[in-house]
Amino acid sequence: EIVLTQSPATLSVSPGERATLSCRASQTVSSNFAWYQQRPGQAPRLLIYSVSIRATDIPARFSGSGSGTEFTLTISSLQSEDFAVYYCHQYNDWPETFGGGTKVEIK
């Protein structure tokens, strides 16, 4: 099973600042990799798939990068609605797996 390790567990950021979230895979997942946002009390929402492609209606301030085993989600200028938990997901190998999440909180 591929283990996805997200860091940091919690990220404290001021509104308007940049946030950089990381996800490391225990083995290569090629480009079969996605990021999700989960706000409190809501279902997850797809942000990024295939490492760097924004999903429908996702603002341009969200971007994804990386390859193989190291991936990054960048939020260029945090808005109030971006304070949430973010999960990475690999769909390259069975079973598919999620990372443990990074909580982005207001500094």
Place this chain on the structure above:
Amino acid sequence: ALLVQSGAEVKKPGESLKISCKGSRYSFSSYRIGWVRQMSGKGLEWMGIIYPGGSKTRYSPSFEGQVFISVDTSITTAFLEWNNLKASDTAMYYCARQEDIAVVGDSSRGPFDVWGQGTMVTVSS
């Protein structure tokens, strides 16, 4: 595209349960449906998926034999079922539609692009 899940459930240990996930506004039979568990205050856990038309299922080893995933395409609904609930099954359960973005080996893969609102399952004596 929309996925609407059945309502919250409260059950006793040892009881059976089947929760549902109804798809609409898209071609239901053309997409895989997956199930994801989220225990209180914890992260997302991939449980398994069912292929279009129910032709095949794949389970995480953590859930194999503990749950059963099925689908009834005539009513565009997927199901997650337990035969012997435990207190440790208490969690929020999400269904999600899985897109076809890439081919890996002999199967199509992709992210979960549409999610249900979640079904809270509480198992307590």
